[in-house]
Amino acid sequence: MANFMNESSSEGAAVTAVGHVLRAYPIPLRGAENPSSTAAGTTPGSFANAARIGSALAFSSPDTPGMPAPSARTAWDFLPADWSVEAVESNVVGCAGHSLGEVGAFVRAVAPRGFVAVTQLENARLGIVTAQMKRVAEREGHLSPAQVRDEVAAGRMVIPANIVHLGYKLDPMAIGRASKTKINANIGASPVSSGTDEEVEKLKWAERWGADTVMDLSTGGDLDACREAFIRNSTVPIGTVPIYSMIIGKKLEELNEEIVLRTLEHQAKQGVDYFTIHAGVLKEHLPLIRKRLIGIVSRGGSLLAKWMLVNNRQNLMYTGWDRICDVMREYDVTFSIGDGLRPGGLADATDLAQLSELTTIGELTERAWRKGLQVMVEGPGHVPFDQIEYNMKLQRTVCHGAPFYVLGPLTTDIFPGYDHITSCIGATAAGYHGASMLCYVTPKEHLGLPKKDDVKQGCIAYKIAAHAADIALGIPGTRDRDDELTKARAALNWQKHFELSFDPDTARAYHDEDLDVDTDFCAMCGHDWCSVRISKEIQEFHSGKDEEYQTGKPMRSAALTEEQQEILTKRGVLSPDEIHRLASKTKGGVSKVEVTKVEVGADAAKASCHSDYVDPETAQNTPGEKLVQLNTAPAHNLSSHDSLI
Numbered sequence: 001m002a003n004f005m006n007e008s009s010s011e012g013a014a015v016t017a018v019g020h021v022l023r024a025y026p027i028p029l030r031g032a033e034n035p036s037s038t039a040a041g042t043t044p045g046s047f048a049n050a051a052r053i054g055s056a057l058a059f060s061s062p063d064t065p066g067m068p069a070p071s072a073r074t075a076w077d078f079l080p081a082d083w084s085v086e087a088v089e090s091n092v093v094g095c096a097g098h099s100l101g102e103v104g105a106f107v108r109a110v111a112p113r114g115f116v117a118v119t120q121l122e123n124a125r126l127g128i129v130t131a132q133m134k135r136v137a138e139r140e141g142h143l144s145p146a147q148v149r150d151e152v153a154a155g156r157m158v159i160p161a162n163i164v165h166l167g168y169k170l171d172p173m174a175i176g177r178a179s180k181t182k183i184n185a186n187i188g189a190s191p192v193s194s195g196t197d198e199e200v201e202k203l204k205w206a207e208r209w210g211a212d213t214v215m216d217l218s219t220g221g222d223l224d225a226c227r228e229a230f231i232r233n234s235t236v237p238i239g240t241v242p243i244y245s246m247i248i249g250k251k252l253e254e255l256n257e258e259i260v261l262r263t264l265e266h267q268a269k270q271g272v273d274y275f276t277i278h279a280g281v282l283k284e285h286l287p288l289i290r291k292r293l294i295g296i297v298s299r300g301g302s303l304l305a306k307w308m309l310v311n312n313r314q315n316l317m318y319t320g321w322d323r324i325c326d327v328m329r330e331y332d333v334t335f336s337i338g339d340g341l342r343p344g345g346l347a348d349a350t351d352l353a354q355l356s357e358l359t360t361i362g363e364l365t366e367r368a369w370r371k372g373l374q375v376m377v378e379g380p381g382h383v384p385f386d387q388i389e390y391n392m393k394l395q396r397t398v399c400h401g402a403p404f405y406v407l408g409p410l411t412t413d414i415f416p417g418y419d420h421i422t423s424c425i426g427a428t429a430a431g432y433h434g435a436s437m438l439c440y441v442t443p444k445e446h447l448g449l450p451k452k453d454d455v456k457q458g459c460i461a462y463k464i465a466a467h468a469a470d471i472a473l474g475i476p477g478t479r480d481r482d483d484e485l486t487k488a489r490a491a492l493n494w495q496k497h498f499e500l501s502f503d504p505d506t507a508r509a510y511h512d513e514d515l516d517v518d519t520d521f522c523a524m525c526g527h528d529w530c531s532v533r534i535s536k537e538i539q540e541f542h543s544g545k546d547e548e549y550q551t552g553k554p555m556r557s558a559a560l561t562e563e564q565q566e567i568l569t570k571r572g573v574l575s576p577d578e579i580h581r582l583a584s585k586t587k588g589g590v591s592k593v594e595v596t597k598v599e600v601g602a603d604a605a606k607a608s609c610h611s612d613y614v615d616p617e618t619a620q621n622t623p624g625e626k627l628v629q630l631n632t633a634p635a636h637n638l639s640s641h642d643s644l645i
C-alpha cells in the first residue's frame with residue numbers, strides 16, 4: 001500500500017479488479033530522511049524539512065505561515081574586535097556552515113599573535129577539532145567531527161565542558177539542532193528537605209534514566225559540598241544558578257558585582273559546566289509584569305527584580321556582563337542565559353515582558369560570542385500549545401540560532417501532580433519546532449521537592465518527548481530501536497520486546513502481573529482475540545515471521561527481580577503472596593537487568609533469560625483463572641480445536 005501511495009500519488013487513485021478504489025493522497029514529504037536506517041515498514045518517513053546540517057534549518061519543522069525567518073547571522077558575525085577571517089582550501093582546516101559567504105566556502109578565524117584558545121568556540125573558530133568534538137561525533141553517529149566543529153563555530157551548538165570537570169569523569173556531549181535533542185534533570189537540596197548524599201543518589205539515578213545534563217538547584221544544606229560532590233561524581237555536564245549561593249546568609253540588597261564575580265570564579269574553579277545567569281531582566285521590563293496573573297516565577301528573575309527595585313539600579317548581571325564573560329572564559333563555562341521573565345501560567349505566555357527580555361538576551365548572546373563564550377538560551381515555561389512553534393522560531397531569529405533550552409513548556413495549568421505529562425506534551429512540540437534541550441518537569445512540579453521516583457518519572461517523560469521529536473525531525477537512525485521493538489512485538493518475542501524497552505523492569509513487571517508465561521498473546525486481549533497472533537498466522541502477511549525473532553515454545557518467565565517486585569508492590573494489584581510466588585521461581589533464578597545508563601538509540605543491557613518451557617495448552621490456560629477467555633470458534637461454526645486460519 002505504501003508503494004502504491006507513493007508511486008501513484010500524482011495520479012490520484014487506482015481501481016482494483018473488483019472495483020474498490022485504492023485512493024492515494026498527496027504526502028507532504030519535504031526531503032527529511034526516513035529516521036530508520038533500513039526504512040523498514042510502510043510509513044513514507046519524516047514530514048520534516050530536509051536535514052540541511054550546516055545551516056539554520058538543520059533538522060527543522062516546516063514553518064506555519066507567519067513564523068519569523070531564521071537569522072541570516074551566526075556567531076561568525078560576532079568575532080572579537082581584534083580577530084579577522086581568512087578563506088581556506090578545505091573543510092579539514094576551516095569551517096563550513098558559516099554566514100560569511102563573501103569570504104569563501106571554508107573559513108578560519110585569525111586571532112592576535114600569542115592568543116591561546118581555551119573555549120570550544122575559540123578552538124572551532126580557529127579550525128581546530130578538539131578531543132571533545134571528536135567524542136561528540138562518536139556519540140551522535142550522524143555527525144562528523146568537522147561538522148561538530150562547524151556547528152560550534154557557528155554558535156548553533158555548545159559542548160558544556162569545564163576544563164576542570166574534564167579532569168574528572170565528564171563524558172562530553174553536545175546541545176544543538178544538528179545533534180539529538182537532549183534533556184536536563186534538576187536536582188539539589190532545599191532548605192526544608194534532602195541532603196548531599198540523597199542528592200548524589202538522585203544524580204546517579206537521573207544519569208541512569210537518561211539525563212544528558214543535570215542542574216544543581218540547591219538552595220539549602222551545604223551548597224558548596226553538594227556542588228563539589230555532583231561535579232566529582234557526574235559523567236554529564238553540571239549546571240548551576242550561581243545567584244542562589246551569592247545570597248545565602250546575606251541580605252539580597254547587599255549583592256554587588258564583587259560578590260557576583262567571586263562566586264562565579266569559585267564555581268568555575270570547582271568545574272561547573274554551565275551557568276544560568278538572568279542578565280536579560282532589565283529595570284525597564286518590570287512595569288510590564290504588573291498586569292500578569294502570576295508575576296515572576298523564575299527564582300533568579302524575582303531576586304534580581306527585587307534587587308533592582310530596592311537599589312533603584314539596573315540589573316548588575318547585565319551591567320557586569322563583560323566581566324562575567326572574562327571569568328567564565330578562563331574555564332570554558334558555557335552560558336545558559338536565564339529567562340527571568342518566563343511566563344508562570346498560560347495567561348502570561350508570549351507577553352511583552354517575556355519577549356522584551358528575549359530581545360535583551362539576543363544582545364547578550366552577541367556580546368558573549370564576541371568574548372569567545374559558548375552560549376545557550378533558556379526559554380519558557382507555560383505556553384499554550386498553539387504558541388510553542390512561534391516561541392521557538394522567534395528565539396532562533398533573535399539569538400541567531402544559539403541552542404534553545406526550554407523548561408517544559410506546560411500546555412495546561414490545571415493538572416498539578418501530572419505536570420510531567422502536561423509539559424512533556426509541550427516539550428515534544430518544542431523539540432520538533434526548535435528547542436535543543438528540554439528541561440524536565442517532574443510530578444512534584446509546583447508542589448514540592450522531587451523524590452527519587454519523581455526524578456525517574458520526569459526523565460522518562462522527557463526522554464519520550466526528545467525521542468519523539470528526533471524521530472519526527474528525521475534524524476538518521478533514531479527510529480532503529482523502535483523498529484526492532486516492533487519486530488519483536490510482532491513476533492510475540494516478549495524477552496526481546498522488554499530488552500528493547502526503555503524501562504525493561506516496568507515492562508516485564510506489568511506483563512507478569514497478569515501472565516508469567518511468555519507466549520503468543522498477553523493478558524490484554526487473551527489468546528483468541530490477539531490480533532498480533534492472528535496476523536502472524538496469516539500466511540500472506542510477513543507479520544511476525546522474521547526468523548531472527550522467533551522464540552519457539554511458550555516459556556515461563558524468570559523470577560521477578562527486586563526492582564520488578566517493587567514496581568508490582570507499589571501498584572498494589574497483586575497480593576504480597578502472589579508477588580512472592582513470582583519472585584521465588586526456582587529454576588529461572590533472577591533475570592536482573594543491569595542498566596547503568598539508559599539511552600534511546602543504544603542497546604540497553606540485556607536481561608538474561610532463564611525461562612522454563614511450558615506447553616502451549618498450559619500457556620493458554622495459565623491466565624484462565626484471572627481472565628475471561630473468549631472463544632470465537634463457535635461464531636465461525638468451528639469446534640474449539642479447529643484453527644480459524
Ligand code: SF4
Nearest residue numbers: 522524525530531532
Ligand atoms: S493480546 Fe492484545 S495486547 Fe497482547 S499482544 Fe496480542 S494484540 Fe497485543
